[in-house]
Amino acid sequence: MKNINNLLTLLTILLILGACEKDGDTFFLSSPKENELVASVNKITLTKETAQLYAMSFAWTNQTLQISDERYSPTTNLQFIIQASLNENFTGDVEESIVNGFSQSYTIAALNILTYRLNAIAEQENPVYFRLATSNGSNIKPVYSNTVKVTITPYPIDMRYANILAKESGEDTGKDLYSVNADGIYQGFYGATGWEGIHVEEANGNIWFTDAPGGIGAPFQITTTGTIGSWDLWFPELEGCYFTELNAVKKQWSALYLGSLNIEGMPEGFYATYDHTTNQWKGVFDGTANETLNLRIGGTGKLFNKDTGDNKDNAKDVPFAFGGTAEQLTFSTGEGITTGSISVIVPATGSCTLVIDLNNPAQWTAKVQEGGNVEPEPEPEEGEYLYLPGIGAAVNGKWAYDHRISVYDKDEKKYAGVVNVASEWGDYAITLFGEGEAWNDSKVYKCREGNSTNGKLTNSGGNNITAPDNGLYLIEVSLSELTYKTTAVTEVACYLGIPDNEDLISLQSTDTPGIYSGSITLPEDSKWGVQFVINSWAGYFGGYEGKLYYNANEGIKSMPAGTYNVTVDFINATYSFNRQ
Structure with a gap:
């Protein structure tokens, strides 16, 4: 009855309006x-x-x-x-x-x-x-x-490549995914920070976004309906290396997180860390010229896809393995896979670096380069390091600047680091400048009062600081308080970062001063991150992407449950976790 009344009302209004029109006043x-x-x-x-x-x-x-x-x-x-x-x-x-x-x-x-x-x-x-x-x-x-x-x-379009675009600007990042059969299934490795987002553009102009039915994003489901800057394809919170696959046919994508690599065939104590800025795994070792190393590279990753979503607690453990040749690596996943033997030649005797380069999605490679640093380190910022000339061996009868500690609190001008002490003259100084820089008295700190263990500093006069006995020490310096402190490193352990679990898992020293290794088992994901602890909390380090940082309140994040071979190098401030 209500609907009938509404219709009658509408018809009445239309009749009234029609009656008001004059003859000929019809518009169209x-x-x-x-x-x-x-x-x-x-x-x-x-x-x-x-x-x-x-x-x-x-x-x-x-x-x-x-x-x-x-x-x-x-x-x-x-x-x-x-x-x-x-x-x-x-x-x-x-x-x-x-x-x-x-x-x-x-x-x-x-x-x-x-x-x-x-x-x-x-x-x-x-x-x-x-x-x-x-x-x-x-x-x-x-x-x-x-x-x-x-x-x-027209010119040919190569449908084997898809561009990875920045989510805000839509600009090409210079990184690609690759479809070997040009069939719309693209793969590649991508170094992502936590919750980083991207868009993917095919050569035919299709740009892929996260599908958002009802205005709610559906993780790992994709669509070409969208605009740059909205509903990006986002990675989970785990930071690091992801094997990424985008399937334009099924309109889905997935990300396999590689937290670590197990690399067999390298010298004892070797470990590799991932650098997301270069999309490479790197590790330094002492090599012998013309030696052939037969490597087997594999591990277990965390798979995120349409079924698991982006929650790391739901990720699926998936074995992975590299194969092929050093000039053309292959990558496979799934139960029952085996690693292939990959041969690399060592170019020189002495310090060398194994580099697993995952940049070119059509040609992943493994090679050994001469030298401990594949790329030169950037020039340090003013105040980033304190140098300790005299605390190590002399070079050509002079103090050397090859020992340094890093700033960990810039506002308070606090520095710390682990140093292998081997002083020839039994004393040292602290400087804000390194090798090749001009001597500047205003940037030199010496002992005003104290001993080899601790004391007060001055940068106006004073005496050289008494060096402790040879060995490994944690050295802490505060330029705001003008103090120094040395602590002999007697034990190193891992704190697991798990609630209600205060266990410290001991690591063993190696033949190389400052390098410790061992095995740890995480019964559950590390909530606060793993930390390296010196002398039962006399000092501790956290880390990020293979680099150590002193006094880091958050430890090494993105550590899922499992058993790991652990190596930490305090002097070079690096670490690695290789999952067993």
Whole structure:
């Protein structure tokens, strides 16, 4: 009864309005007249080298809606759509672009993608037909402009590569995923920070976003409907190396987290750490020239996908293994897989670095490079280090600046580090400058009062600081309080960072001063992060991406439950966890 009353009311209003009209006061809208379409070129050859330049433009005349009474203006806007087809009758595949305004320009890359979607033949002349479809609204049949023929020679599109885009700007990061069969299944390794987000663009112009049905993001489900800056493909909170797969066919993606690598065939004590900025695993060792090392590289990763979501507690343990050759590594996952033997040649005797390079998704490699540092260290910032000339062996009868400690509290000017003391003269100084820098008395600190264990500093006069007996020491310095303290390192252990578990798991010293190793078992994920503890909390270190940091309240994060072989190098401030 209520609905009937509403209808009667509406009809009454319409009758009243109709009665108010005078004869002949009938208004109507009509479809726009044909609109002349003009192209800037009628023939063009596209090249990849000029992909970002503009190729061609279309323009058309201003078109207004017709109305029977010039006193009134239309209440709807025209909708312009440029259509493109390889068929003059616009049958078969038709590409459409909605346009705002009265012109449209295409870059060479965009025009090349358009022809690719129309199945044009690369490196051949293809007649492409364009026309403008114009309407007053979605429920009104469009009016078409004249047809413009443009002969286009496109270049081939390599559908094997997909670009990883920055989520905010949409700019190409220079990192790619790779589809070996050009079948829409792309893979590659990516170094991600916690909750980092990306978009992925295929060579045909498709950009993939996280699907968000009902406005709620669905982790690891993807769609091409979206805009740059919204609903990115986000990685879980674990920071580090991910084997990433995007399946454009199933509209899903996944991320396998590699927390560590088990590398067999390297000298005892070797460990590798992951650098997400270079997308490489690196480890330093003492090598012998022309020696062949036969490596087996594998481990167990944490798989995140549509079924697990992005919660690390739900991630699935998945074995992984590298194979192939050093010049062309392969990667496989799943139960029952085995590692392949990968041979690398050691180029020199002495300090060398194994580098597993995962940058090129079409060609992962493993090689040994001469030297302990693959890349030169960046110049330190002012005040980043304190140098301890005299605490180690002399070089050419002079103090050497090869021992240093790092700042851990810049505001309070506090420094700490582990040093292997071997002083030839039994004393040392503390400086804010290193080897090759000019001597500056204002940046030299000596002992005002104290002994080899602790004391007060001054940078105006004073005496050299008495060096402790040879051995490994934790040295702490405060330039704000002008104090120093040395603690002999007698034991090293791991704190697991698990609630209600205060256990310290001992690590054993090695033949190399400052390097300790051992095995730890995490019965559950480390909530607060693993820490390296010296002398039952006389000092402790946390870490990030293989680097140690003193007094880090949060330990080494992203440590899931499992058993690990642990190595820590206090002097070089590095660490590694290799899952068993």
